[in-house]
Amino acid sequence: EIVMTQSPATLSVSPGERATLSCRASQSVSSNLAWLQQKPGQAPRLLIYGASTRATGIPARFSGSGSGTEFTLTISSLQSEDFAVYYCQQYSHWQTFGQGTKVEI
Amino acid sequence: QVQLQESGPGLVKPSQTLSLTCTVSGGSISSGGYYWSWIRQHPGKGLEWIGYISYSGNTYYNPSLKSRVTISADTSKNQFSLKLSSVSAADTAVYYCARGGAYSGYASLIDYWGQGTLVSVSS
Numbered sequence: 001e002i003v004m005t006q007s008p009a010t011l012s013v014s015p016g017e018r019a020t021l022s023c024r025a026s027q028s029v030s031s032n033l034a035w036l037q038q039k040p041g042q043a044p045r046l047l048i049y050g051a052s053t054r055a056t057g058i059p060a061r062f063s064g065s066g067s068g069t070e071f072t073l074t075i076s077s078l079q080s081e082d083f084a085v086y087y088c089q090q091y092s093h094w095q096t097f098g099q100g101t102k103v104e105i
Numbered sequence: 106q107v108q109l110q111e112s113g114p115g116l117v118k119p120s121q122t123l124s125l126t127c128t129v130s131g132g133s134i135s136s137g138g139y140y141w142s143w144i145r146q147h148p149g150k151g152l153e154w155i156g157y158i159s160y161s162g163n164t165y166y167n168p169s170l171k172s173r174v175t176i177s178a179d180t181s182k183n184q185f186s187l188k189l190s191s192v193s194a195a196d197t198a199v200y201y202c203a204r205g206g207a208y209s210g211y212a213s214l215i216d217y218w219g220q221g222t223l224v225s226v227s228s
Contacts, residue, residue, distance in 0.1 A: 001169070034214060036152075043201055043218035044152065049208050055216070087152060091213035094167065097152040 002026055002090050006098035013103060019075040021101045023088035028068045032092035035064055035073045038100075039084045047086075048073065078103070107131040109202050109219035117196075117226050123189040127202030127219060128182070135160055135180045140205040140212035143176060143187045145198040146221070153198075157205065157212055158185055165212070192226045199223050 003026040013019050023033070035048040046055040048064035051071060061076040075082055083105060088098040113125035127141070134141055142157035156166035158176045166174045170189070178185040189196060199221040208214040 032211075043203075043221055044215070045218075046208070046215055049211070049214050055208065089152075089213070091211055094165075095154045095213040097154075099151045 002029060002093055002096050004088055004090055004096055004098035006086075006088055006101050008101060009099070010102045010104060012105065013078055014105065015080055016077050019078055019082075019103055021073040021075075021086055021103075023066075023071040023073070023098050025069045025071075025090055029090040029092035031067050032090055033064075033066070033071050034089040034091065035062075036087045036089060036097075037082075037084045038087065044087065075103075107204060107217045109204065109217055111200060111202050111219045111222040113222065113224070115223060115225060117192055117224060118228050119193055119226055120191055123187070123192050123196060123224055123226075125187045125200055125202075125222065125224070126184050127186070128184050129204075130183070132204075133180075134178055134183055134185055138206050138210060141176075141178065141185045142203045142205055142212070142215065144201045144203055144215075146201070147198045154213070155187065155189075155200075159212070160206075194226050197224065197226045 005024045007022045031051040033051045036044040038044040052064045063074045085100045108130045110128045117123045140157045143155040173190045175188040201221045202219040203215040204217040205212045205215045207216040
């Protein structure tokens with residue numbers, strides 16, 4: 001099983017600031033990496049797939065980068081609606097998820 | 106607009122079988138290119154893929170759960186179902202049904218989710 005490790009567990013930022021979240025895979029997943037956002041009481045939502053492609057309707061302030069085992073999600077200027085938990089997901093071999101990064105004020 | 110809705114018992118006794126159904130509206134589960142998944146989330150924890158059934162009826166399961174999982178579909182009702190046998194407290198979770206396949210044909214990339222249903226395992 002490919003283990004996904006996210007850091008940090010919690011990220012404290014202010015509205016308007018830049019947020020950078022990291023995800024590491026235990027073995028190469030090429031670019032088969034997605035980022036999801038989950039708000040309390042809601043199902044997750046796909047933000048990024050293919051490591052860097054935004055899903056339909058996702059604002060341009062969300063961007064992804066990386067390949068192989070190291071990946072980054074950047075939120076360029078945090079809006080109030082962006083405070084949530086973010087998960088990375090590999091789909092290179094079946095699918096596994098990271099433990100999440102909580103972005104809080 | 107595709108909508109998915111989970112239904113089933115919210116409480117299951119240990120060693121029994123958990124059974125959930127997902128009713129899909131706004132699209133047919135037999136439409137080509139889509140995969141119908143079950144994913145769970147333990148309370149306060151991350152996400153775990155359980156398995157999916159393809160538009161053609163092929164099934165794929167998480168190896169760690171494979172021995173206990175069955176996913177099936179009823180195209181006449183536009184529903185797909187999950188059965189998880191021999192449950193224990195470790196199976197207490199929110200269970201989501203979801204649709205994948207819309208992005209680059211990858212089954213694992215979900216564009217629509219159900220709202221989720223909490224299933225507790227307790228005597």
